[in-house]
Amino acid sequence: MGALSAVRGHWQSLAAWPRDAGGVLFCATVGAMLVMGSAPVAAGTRQADVEGPLIALKRGDFSCELPGDAMGAAGVRLPSEDFTVMQGSMYRTKLGRGTYLATGDMVRITTGPKQGERYHRLSDNFLRKLNPDGTDGAIRCVRKVLNNQ
Template identity: 55%
Template sequence: MGLAGIAVFSTPALAGPEGPAFTVRRGEYVCEMPGTALTAAGLRRPEEDFTIRQGSMYSTSEGRGSYLATGDEIHMTTGPKRGDRFRRVSENFLRKLTSEGKETDLRCIRRVANNRY
């Protein structure tokens, strides 16, 4: 492989207007609305759940799609969640956004050993 080939593979992810591109941590994301003093801490919304697969792919019970992640936002570009947007709060915590980019109360948290539903 010549120097031109090496340069292609060592190029960092390109930055878009919102910031550098990234991939979301793989795994199952369970979604919920906040609870109240009279209910559970979180009110599950299983119809919002999704699983991040390899690369920029995700799946739901209704099918598969792709996403684009730049800066701190994730845009579902194809598939059953097409048009949905999320803000990355941390590596395991996403907050759903409105079409105007405002945060909603819906939160999606990556399942790990200590937060099984």
Template identity: 55%
Template sequence: MTRALFLLAGLAACAPAQPIKPVPGGEIGVLQQGFYVCELPGDATGPAGIRQDAQDFSVHNGSRYSTSEGRGTYLLTGDFVVMTSGPKKGQQFRQLSNNFLRELNANGKETDLRCVRRVQNNR
């Protein structure tokens, strides 16, 4: 019995301090469900954002999203989101917070387009 405890203690000491990431991009996750409103920045003389209705989408359970043009799926790894099927297939985002996404261009650089999940205080 004592020998088994020493073995278990030795194995525990070798265990990594942080969880092992399942994929190179980080842990696989899901976006907060809800309606994401997309906009470009405005300026000081007008509204803070210029709505881009054609870019809006809703996130559903099971890594699914929908737009007015149809449904698709996405993959979230770490803070990187890629639309893997559907009308937004290939579009990429960086998740800046639980409710805020910034579109990425083909080179992985942030664009001006931002998508914010609609919640009670931003309707």
């Protein structure tokens, strides 16, 4: 094996990677995924959580609440659940920033203060927080738009 600075053809550069560093194995794995048409799935993410087209949520503030009742308010605000969707699959809360993955009608929070939370996307402006078992929970988050601010 020559010096790393030695001039080589592009096809020769993989030969310089040590096998124990995963170079050859990594290239073989990526090549197999491209041939099979699959994408890598993050550790701890079930395949069912990442099905559907990759999307980005519309930017804006999401206000979260529990449903109210007929005798009182239409909803019981939960400011601690609120978040703001920013550009590039990022969100922020009062506690910090993080990222999310949105595919089809599922939104999974991947990093930050809400990490591990999942939402069912019912529309561009309406999310329903999921229970740990994957069923729709009571908390709903609505994106503030011109007519509901």
